[in-house]
Amino acid sequence: xxxxxxxxxxxxxxxxxxxxxxxxxxxxxxxxxxxxxxxxxxxxxxxxxxxxxxxxxxxxxxxxxxxxxxxxxxxxxxxxxxxxxxxxxxxxxxxxxxxxxxxxxxxxxxxxxxxxxxxxxxxxxxxxxxxxxxxxxxxxxxxxxxxxxxxxxxxxxxxxxxxxxxxxxxxxxxxxxxxxxxxxxxxxxxxxxxxxxxxxxxxxxxxxxxxxxxxxxxxxxxxxxxxxxxxxxxxxxxxxxxxxxxxxxxxxxxxxxxxxxxxxxxxxxxxxxxxxxxxxxxxxxxxxxxxxxxxxxxxxxxxxxxxxxxxxxxx
Amino acid sequence: xxxxxxxxxxxxxxxxxxxxxxxxxxxxxxxxxxxxxxxxxxxxxxxxxxxxxxxxxxxxxxxxxxxxxxxxxxxxxxxxxxxxxxxxxxxxxxxxxxxxxxxxxxxxxxxxxxxxxxxxxxxxxxxxxxxxxxxxxxxxxxxxxxxxxxxxxxxxxxxxxxxxxxxxxxxxxxxxxxxxxxxxxxxxxxxxxxxxxxxxxxxxxxxxxxxxxxxxxxxxxxxxxxxxxxxxxxxxxxxxxxxxxxxxxxxxxxxxxxxxxxxxxxxxxxxxxxxxxxxxxxxxxxx
Numbered sequence: 001x002x003x004x005x006x007x008x009x010x011x012x013x014x015x016x017x018x019x020x021x022x023x024x025x026x027x028x029x030x031x032x033x034x035x036x037x038x039x040x041x042x043x044x045x046x047x048x049x050x051x052x053x054x055x056x057x058x059x060x061x062x063x064x065x066x067x068x069x070x071x072x073x074x075x076x077x078x079x080x081x082x083x084x085x086x087x088x089x090x091x092x093x094x095x096x097x098x099x100x101x102x103x104x105x106x107x108x109x110x111x112x113x114x115x116x117x118x119x120x121x122x123x124x125x126x127x128x129x130x131x132x133x134x135x136x137x138x139x140x141x142x143x144x145x146x147x148x149x150x151x152x153x154x155x156x157x158x159x160x161x162x163x164x165x166x167x168x169x170x171x172x173x174x175x176x177x178x179x180x181x182x183x184x185x186x187x188x189x190x191x192x193x194x195x196x197x198x199x200x201x202x203x204x205x206x207x208x209x210x211x212x213x214x215x216x217x218x219x220x221x222x223x224x225x226x227x228x229x230x231x232x233x234x235x236x237x238x239x240x241x242x243x244x245x246x247x248x249x250x251x252x253x254x255x256x257x258x259x260x261x262x263x264x265x266x267x268x269x270x271x272x273x274x275x276x277x278x279x280x281x282x283x284x285x286x287x288x289x290x291x292x293x294x295x296x297x298x299x300x301x302x303x304x305x306x307x308x309x310x311x312x313x314x315x
Numbered sequence: 316x317x318x319x320x321x322x323x324x325x326x327x328x329x330x331x332x333x334x335x336x337x338x339x340x341x342x343x344x345x346x347x348x349x350x351x352x353x354x355x356x357x358x359x360x361x362x363x364x365x366x367x368x369x370x371x372x373x374x375x376x377x378x379x380x381x382x383x384x385x386x387x388x389x390x391x392x393x394x395x396x397x398x399x400x401x402x403x404x405x406x407x408x409x410x411x412x413x414x415x416x417x418x419x420x421x422x423x424x425x426x427x428x429x430x431x432x433x434x435x436x437x438x439x440x441x442x443x444x445x446x447x448x449x450x451x452x453x454x455x456x457x458x459x460x461x462x463x464x465x466x467x468x469x470x471x472x473x474x475x476x477x478x479x480x481x482x483x484x485x486x487x488x489x490x491x492x493x494x495x496x497x498x499x500x501x502x503x504x505x506x507x508x509x510x511x512x513x514x515x516x517x518x519x520x521x522x523x524x525x526x527x528x529x530x531x532x533x534x535x536x537x538x539x540x541x542x543x544x545x546x547x548x549x550x551x552x553x554x555x556x557x558x559x560x561x562x563x564x565x566x567x568x569x570x571x572x573x574x575x576x577x578x579x580x581x582x583x584x585x586x587x588x589x590x591x592x593x594x595x596x597x598x599x600x601x602x
Binding site for chain 1: 316332412
């Protein structure tokens with residue numbers, strides 16, 4: 001991970017969007033975040049990956065000042081985390097998104113304009129733009145209580161984008177969205193990056209992250225276990241195989257071929273060079289397996305993710 | 316608009332759009348209508364000799380009945396304040412509604428104060444509105460007006476504010492139902508402790524009397540209620556109570572003296588302490 005010296009003062013435009021040093025959060029005896037150190041430059045789309053309970057949402061809440069860190073330090077846009085004024089330059093879509101259901105979509109956004117705070121004269125255009133971006137223009141005057149979960153998540157995204165923030169935290173932004181909605185979110189993230197907004201994307205939807213992120217960090221049990229650009233992370237190749245006739249004991253004998261994602265008849269060797277395919281095929285046949293497909297391919301983020309988590313469990 | 320006022324406005328708006336205000340208004344109108352009819356009957360009812368009651372007797376009966384009616388209003392106010400304040404913060408933390416708002420440049424103290432202000436406005440509207448309507452109805456029906464109508468309204472309103480403040484403190488840590496129930500039980504306990512204290516005074520047992528004093532310091536609702544009662548007692552009733560001695564005071568519907576100034580100052584301090592406690596508690600809460 002990119003380690004740089006902490007900014008000392010000022011909100012200089014050159015200061016990174018996010019910089020943390022050994023940020024830790026404990027809840028009683030449970031360590032939710034164990035020494036998070038990272039730097040996210042301005043304008044970068046940064047993916048924060050991890051399984052459920054890995055500490056992703058805790059990290060976002062600590063960065064936003066909603067939770068006090070147990071130790072360590074962090075800066076957003078050059079200012080210490082928790083700084084009130086900096087929050088006016090930040091957008092946030094929480095994982096648990098709920099908005100005043102007795103208000104209309106326009107009224108909810110208007111409250112956020114007020115709290116942001118944006119100049120009164122800009123509210124109308126900012127709200128219209130946000131509604132247009134998230135595709136809710138035709139429901140602007142409807143009560144939020146009549147919205148589906150997906151529409152509420154779109155509204156939350158709209159609220160996060162108000163006032164063209166310099167840094168946006170999106171915590172599982174597509175959890176309630178259909179494929180069209182997920183596509184829209186990817187488009188919105190790309191547009192944010194184009195205009196120089198840094199995006200911190202918390203997600204466990206790996207394909208989503210793979211498509212939009214410049215860099216990713218994989219977190220498990222509160223620790224970053226790998227990080228880098230997609231190119232740096234996905235250096236290996238993987239081998240997919242459809243095979244029958246292998247029981248658990250036989251599959252265990254294939255451990256020499258690296259981490260295995262076992263989905264019954266569908267096996268993926270998440271880090272296996274193509275040169276070892278003939279050897280693997282011979283071994284599977286020797287174990288009584290009947291092979292229907294063997295497909296070598298580049299490692300996907302999912303392969304790498306599973307491989308990393310597998311390595312962590314082995315430790 | 317500063318964040319405090321935004322939160323206060325949202326609180327009032329929520330009560331209005333969720334029809335709480337409308338429900339209270341309709342219920343108040345129904346109660347005022349029934350009580351006007353009932354109070355009017357006092358002026359036409361006859362005694363054993365088949366005569367209508369003399370004006371002085373009408374006045375005394377009306378004053379006593381009004382105390383009971385106002386007790387119902389104070390109960391509605393206390394119940395509403397506790398039930399609404401209980402989930403005021405906790406439900407929004409649990410649902411996640413506050414997450415995106417707290418990520419804005421807004422202090423947690425502003426959330427607490429804004430919620431308190433919003434609900435205080437609602438309490439003031441309800442206390443002021445219902446007191447005006449009820450007293451106007453009683454005046455129309457019997458020609459009786461309590462001796463201190465403004466103090467009466469202020470004491471009943473302050474009782475609601477006490478329950479609001481307690482509910483708000485509890486709401487920063489406990490679930491809405493739990494906080495609301497605790498606030499209500501505390502209000503009833505305070506009422507009972509006030510009667511126990513009066514019994515101690517009647518028995519000239521200072522230890523038992525202290526129970527009432529201490530309970531009014533911890534939760535000043537009963538002390539404020541007695542202030543409201545005093546504001547409704549005509550001179551004839553007060554004179555009768557004073558003549559009856561300490562034993563007559565062991566009754567939650569009587570008061571011989573107005574609340575001492577020191578107690579009223581303590582009530583103001585108590586509000587400050589509760590707000591401070593709520594702010595500290597919410598500030599230190601992990602959400």
